[in-house]
Amino acid sequence: MNYTIRPTEPGDAAGTAALRRMPGVFETTLGLPSCRSADSVSFLSNLGPNDHHFVAVLEDGTVIGTASLQVCGNPRMRHVGEVGVMVHTDYQNAGVGTALLKTLLDLADNWLMLVRVELTVFADNERAIHLYEKLGFEKEGLKRMTTVRDGKYADEYMMARIRTPQI
Numbered sequence: 001m002n003y004t005i006r007p008t009e010p011g012d013a014a015g016t017a018a019l020r021r022m023p024g025v026f027e028t029t030l031g032l033p034s035c036r037s038a039d040s041v042s043f044l045s046n047l048g049p050n051d052h053h054f055v056a057v058l059e060d061g062t063v064i065g066t067a068s069l070q071v072c073g074n075p076r077m078r079h080v081g082e083v084g085v086m087v088h089t090d091y092q093n094a095g096v097g098t099a100l101l102k103t104l105l106d107l108a109d110n111w112l113m114l115v116r117v118e119l120t121v122f123a124d125n126e127r128a129i130h131l132y133e134k135l136g137f138e139k140e141g142l143k144r145m146t147t148v149r150d151g152k153y154a155d156e157y158m159m160a161r162i163r164t165p166q167i
């Protein structure tokens with residue numbers, strides 16, 4: 001499979017929205033089946049200097065994955081960032097999520113010098129937890145009944161990766 005990872009562009013809004021409402025993706029992210037392309041247009045056009053957003057795209061422009069890193073705006077938390085990753089159902093379990101997360105961590109480690117990268121993940125999302133632990137994240141605690149999923153309240157793990165910058 002040939003795909004490229006690059007920063008998100010305005011023209012990726014429809015493909016990004018399609019992922020956010022895609023069965024097999026929206027349940028384990030915080031998307032809804034009603035996510036609109038207009039929401040993604042607005043989201044992408046309002047990204048600021050602390051927001052870093054990438055897409056994985058096929059040669060024909062199809063968006064098969066997205067990844068985001070948001071650096072904390074609080075001046076005393078400039079060393080902290082939060083990440084999120086999602087991959088098109090047809091392309092999951094083929095290394096795309098790993099490649100996207102590595103792209104974010106290269107940015108976090110080598111260009112932003114972040115110390116702490118954090119995320120939340122549904123407690124039963126075993127594939128995602130495996131991916132995060134593979135790349136150095138550790139579970140820090142369980143948040144109980146934080147979100148709604150398919151008619152029930154669901155728990156999430158807080159996970160983080162701590163890296164002391166080299167001098």
Ligand SMILES: CC(C)(COP(=O)(O)OP(=O)(O)OC[C@H]1O[C@@H](n2cnc3c(N)ncnc32)[C@H](O)[C@@H]1OP(=O)(O)O)[C@@H](O)C(=O)NCCC(=O)NCCS
Pocket residue numbers: 024025026028029085086087088091092093094095096097098099120121122125126127128130131134
């Ligand atoms: C979670 C997600 C981002 C991972 O991306 P991906 O491209 O599917 O993942 P990769 O192929 O890069 O890696 C998957 C890894 O999990 C492993 N894996 C697959 N299913 C698994 C399972 N049920 N339990 C444990 N590990 C599993 C694979 O073997 C692989 O590990 P390896 O690289 O050590 O061989 C993607 O599946 C996705 O978007 N899921 C829906 C949305 C989502 O849950 N996003 C994360 C929200 S926190």
